[in-house]
Amino acid sequence: MDIPPISKRLSGAGSKASATRRGRDALDAIVIGGGFYGCEVALELRRIGFDQIVLIEREPGLLRRASFVNQARVHGGYHYPRSYTTALKSRKNFTRFVAEYDYAVTHGLEKYYAMVRGSRVSADQFEVFCHRIGAFCRQAPREIADLFERGTLDRVFLVTELAFDSVKIRKVLEGHLRAAGIDVRLNSSAVITGTGDRFVEVSLPGETLRSRWVFNCTYAALDTVGVDLRTRIKRELTEMVLLVPPMQLEGRGITVIDGPFFSVMPFPPAGLHSLSHVRYTPHEAISGPEGSKLRPVKSNANAIVRDSARYMPCLSRARIERSIYEIKAVLIATERDDARPILAERNPGNGRILSVLGSKIDNIYEVREFLRNQTW
Ligand SMILES: Cc1cc2nc3c(=O)[nH]c(=O)nc-3n(C[C@H](O)[C@H](O)[C@H](O)COP(=O)(O)OP(=O)(O)OC[C@H]3O[C@@H](n4cnc5c(N)ncnc54)[C@H](O)[C@@H]3O)c2cc1C
Known part of the structure; x- marks a missing residue:
C-alpha cells in the first residue's frame, strides 16, 4: 500500500x-x-x-x-429491489471492490436469484429492475429451476454476484x-x-x-x-448455518427474494456454504450492552434448513456443521426499504x-x- x-x-x-x-x-x-x-x-x-x-x-x-460472521456476499445490487439508491450504489461499489480485493473474491461463483410463490417482487419486476440498474440477469438453465419444489417457483435468474473471504x-x-x-x-x-x-x-x-x-x-x-448517537440503530442477534451443501449446490449460490425466504451461498473462510433465512436467522432484537447476548438459548439451524428445503428439497441433504452468531446493526430508518446507506455521524x-x-x-x-x- x-x-x-x-x-x-x-x-x-x-x-x-x-x-x-x-x-x-x-x-x-x-x-x-x-x-x-x-x-x-x-x-x-x-x-x-x-x-x-x-x-x-x-x-x-x-x-x-461482523466482518467475519456475515454472508460473505459482495453485493451487486440484486438484493435491493426496494431501494434503487442502494442498488445503484452497490453496482458501482461492486466493480471497485472486486478490482481492489481481487485476491479475496471467489471468482466463477454461479449465483442465482429466484422469485417464488409469495415473493413481494415478481420475476418480471425483477428483470426490469436489473435492466434499470444495469445488472446482468439471464433466465437460469432448466437444471436450476428443477432444484425447486414443483409449483413453488416463479422464475430463477443467473446473475453476477460473488463471495469474499474475510x-x-x-x-x-x-x-x-x-x-x-x-x-x-x-x-x-x-x-x-x-x-x-x-x-x-x-x-x-x-x-x-x-x-x-x-x-x-x-x-x-x-x-x-x-x-x-442521534441516528437510531436496531440490533438483532442473528444466526447463520454453515453446512456442507448437497452436490447440486457446490460452487453455486441461490437467493430467494423478496419475503420470508432463504439464501445459500459459499462461505469461503470456512470452505462451507452459509444458509440464512429471513424468518429464522434473526433471533431477537437487542437493547442494552450486546456482549452478553452473543448466543441464543437455542439454535434455529433445523428450522432454517427445514423451511428452506420446502422450496429446495435438496437442502434437506445438506450436512449441518455449525452455526455462527453475530449482532447485526441496521439503521431503523431503513427497515422498510432495506436500504443500506453508511452512517457517519459526528x-x-x-x-x-x-x-x-x-x-x-x-x-x-x-x-x-x-x-x-x-x-x-
Ligand atoms: C448476519 C449478517 C450477515 C451479513 N451479510 C453481509 C453480506 O453478505 N455482505 C455484506 O457486505 N455485509 C454483510 N453484513 C454486514 C457486514 O458484516 C458489516 O457491514 C461489516 O462487517 C461491518 O464491519 P465493522 O468493522 O463495522 O464491524 P465489526 O467487524 O463487527 O467490527 C467492529 C469491531 O469493534 C470491536 N469493538 C466493539 N466495541 C469495542 C470496544 N469498546 N473497544 C474495542 N473494540 C470494540 C468489535 O470487537 C469488532 O471487532 C452482514 C452482517 C451480519 C451480522
Missing part, C-alpha cells in the same frame, strides 16, 4: 510538528473497533495524512466479529497496518471517558490515551463506547468524535470518500 507523505490538507494540525506542539501525549487519531471498517478507516486516515494512529480492538484479533482480507489488512506504522492494540476494550476543546480521552485497560480525533467503528456496539457534544457504520462491506468506498471530504 502506498502511504503518501503527510498531507497539507490537515490544516497543519495533522503534521508531526503540530502534534508535538499540541502536547506529546495527544495522538492524531484513535480508531475504536478493529473490524473491516476500523482497519480501513485507520488506513484511510494514514493516507490523508494523520500521523500517530492507534487502533483498538477488544477481541484477540482483527476482523473477528480471512484473506484480514491477513492483507494486517500487513497494510504494519506497513503504515499504525499501533494496533488487541484484547483492549476502549471507552470514551472525557473530552476537552482539543482532545478526546479514551480509556483502555491500564491506560488512558488522548487524541485529537476519535473514530468509533464498533458496529453493533456503536452506542456503548461512551457516545450518544457526536453532537463533541465534533471530534465520529461514529461510522458501513452497513455492508462494499460501502467502504463511500466511507473513504466521506473521510477525504472532511476538514480535519
Whole structure:
C-alpha cells in the first residue's frame, strides 16, 4: 500500500510538528473497533495524512466479529429491489471492490436469484429492475429451476454476484497496518471517558490515551463506547448455518427474494456454504450492552434448513456443521426499504468524535470518500 507523505490538507494540525506542539501525549487519531471498517478507516486516515494512529480492538484479533460472521456476499445490487439508491450504489461499489480485493473474491461463483410463490417482487419486476440498474440477469438453465419444489417457483435468474473471504482480507489488512506504522492494540476494550476543546480521552485497560480525533467503528456496539448517537440503530442477534451443501449446490449460490425466504451461498473462510433465512436467522432484537447476548438459548439451524428445503428439497441433504452468531446493526430508518446507506455521524457534544457504520462491506468506498471530504 502506498502511504503518501503527510498531507497539507490537515490544516497543519495533522503534521508531526503540530502534534508535538499540541502536547506529546495527544495522538492524531484513535480508531475504536478493529473490524473491516476500523482497519480501513485507520488506513484511510494514514493516507490523508494523520500521523500517530492507534487502533483498538477488544477481541484477540482483527476482523473477528461482523466482518467475519456475515454472508460473505459482495453485493451487486440484486438484493435491493426496494431501494434503487442502494442498488445503484452497490453496482458501482461492486466493480471497485472486486478490482481492489481481487485476491479475496471467489471468482466463477454461479449465483442465482429466484422469485417464488409469495415473493413481494415478481420475476418480471425483477428483470426490469436489473435492466434499470444495469445488472446482468439471464433466465437460469432448466437444471436450476428443477432444484425447486414443483409449483413453488416463479422464475430463477443467473446473475453476477460473488463471495469474499474475510480471512484473506484480514491477513492483507494486517500487513497494510504494519506497513503504515499504525499501533494496533488487541484484547483492549476502549471507552470514551472525557473530552476537552482539543482532545478526546479514551480509556483502555491500564491506560488512558488522548487524541485529537476519535473514530468509533464498533458496529453493533456503536452506542456503548461512551457516545450518544442521534441516528437510531436496531440490533438483532442473528444466526447463520454453515453446512456442507448437497452436490447440486457446490460452487453455486441461490437467493430467494423478496419475503420470508432463504439464501445459500459459499462461505469461503470456512470452505462451507452459509444458509440464512429471513424468518429464522434473526433471533431477537437487542437493547442494552450486546456482549452478553452473543448466543441464543437455542439454535434455529433445523428450522432454517427445514423451511428452506420446502422450496429446495435438496437442502434437506445438506450436512449441518455449525452455526455462527453475530449482532447485526441496521439503521431503523431503513427497515422498510432495506436500504443500506453508511452512517457517519459526528457526536453532537463533541465534533471530534465520529461514529461510522458501513452497513455492508462494499460501502467502504463511500466511507473513504466521506473521510477525504472532511476538514480535519
Ligand atoms: C448476519 C449478517 C450477515 C451479513 N451479510 C453481509 C453480506 O453478505 N455482505 C455484506 O457486505 N455485509 C454483510 N453484513 C454486514 C457486514 O458484516 C458489516 O457491514 C461489516 O462487517 C461491518 O464491519 P465493522 O468493522 O463495522 O464491524 P465489526 O467487524 O463487527 O467490527 C467492529 C469491531 O469493534 C470491536 N469493538 C466493539 N466495541 C469495542 C470496544 N469498546 N473497544 C474495542 N473494540 C470494540 C468489535 O470487537 C469488532 O471487532 C452482514 C452482517 C451480519 C451480522
